[in-house]
Amino acid sequence: xxxxxxxxxxxxxxxxxxxxxxxxxxxxxxxxxxxxxxxxxxxxxxxxxxxxxxxxxxxxxxxxxxxxxxxxxxxxxxxxxxxxxxxxxxxxxxxxxxxxxxxxxxxxxxxxxxxxxxxxxxxxxxxxxxxxxxxxxxxxxxxxxxxxxxxxxxxxxxxxxxxxxxxxxxxxxxxxxxxxxxxxxxxxxxxxxxxxxxxxxxxxxxxxxxxxxxxxxxxxxxxx
DNA sequence: AAAGGATACAACCGCCCCACA
DNA sequence: GTGTGGGGCGGTTGTATCCTT
Numbered sequence: 387x388x389x390x391x392x393x394x395x396x397x398x399x400x401x402x403x404x405x406x407x408x409x410x411x412x413x414x415x416x417x418x419x420x421x422x423x424x425x426x427x428x429x430x431x432x433x434x435x436x437x438x439x440x441x442x443x444x445x446x447x448x449x450x451x452x453x454x455x456x457x458x459x460x461x462x463x464x465x466x467x468x469x470x471x472x473x474x475x476x477x478x479x480x481x482x483x484x485x486x487x488x489x490x491x492x493x494x495x496x497x498x499x500x501x502x503x504x505x506x507x508x509x510x511x512x513x514x515x516x517x518x519x520x521x522x523x524x525x526x527x528x529x530x531x532x533x534x535x536x537x538x539x540x541x542x543x544x545x546x547x548x549x550x551x552x553x554x555x556x557x558x559x560x561x562x563x564x565x566x567x568x569x570x571x572x573x574x575x576x577x578x579x580x581x582x583x584x585x586x587x588x589x590x591x592x593x594x595x596x597x598x599x600x601x602x603x604x605x606x607x608x609x610x
Numbered sequence: 611a612a613a614g615g616a617t618a619c620a621a622c623c624g625c626c627c628c629a630c631a
Numbered sequence: 632g633t634g635t636g637g638g639g640c641g642g643t644t645g646t647a648t649c650c651t652t
Binding site for chain 3 (some may be wrong): 612613614615617618619620621622623624626627628629630631
């Protein structure tokens with residue numbers, strides 16, 4: 387039986403205070419990242435090591451870019467998601483200053499909704515899998531079902547199968563087997579009819595016109 | 611102005627991967 | 632080859648804030 391990553395008793399949970407943030411920053415500034423399990427004790431924090439790591443990686447690191455995602459960033463996320471699936475760390479790795487958690491949250495709260503509105507299945511980026519007007523489902527708002535996503539086992543074979551060879555290359559890169567990989571990704575989208583949707587994406591701030599809602603594009607949006 | 615619903619996002623949980631002994 | 636521990640990842644939850652009625 388695996389022992390827990392930390393002694394849960396006596397550890398703080400929930401939002402980080404300014405003092406805790408400062409302690410973590412100060413410690414890492416002096417000692418550097420790593421040894422997360424022993425870090426909390428050494429830094430005088432009553433936190434789980436994982437919690438410290440997450441806080442640092444996602445919010446305290448000096449090179450983190452905060453604020454809204456630019457349109458080109460959003461486009462890139464969509465493209466990379468079509469290529470890689472829910473491999474947020476890989477996607478975030480190609481967005482300088484963005485973290486996997488931030489990309490994941492942005493996908494779930496903004497992009498996924500947007501794609502659904504456009505009649506695109508956010509899971510496979512194909513058209514017509516989703517109705518343009520999803521029927522309301524009587525579930526809790528934060529549940530995955532409310533976003534038309536069924537609960538599934540972690541790293542299902544289905545999910546893995548969806549990942550392309552290119553994704554495998556990215557895995558290789560991460561593990562150091564490939565020194566450098568240029569995907570050659572650009573922000574450009576295919577020409578009509580798919581660019582019609584792209585235009586719509588850019589024009590769709592929040593309100594869809596009835597004309598847009600009635601539109602159904604005949605082919606796959608991003609990748610063929 | 612108040613209540614309820616919707617949304618955004620910070621944080622936690624638990625599983626998996628990998629290095630190392 | 633196997634077991635173990637540390638770190639990383641993706642899924643999920645909790646809650647603060649915003650929006651609508």
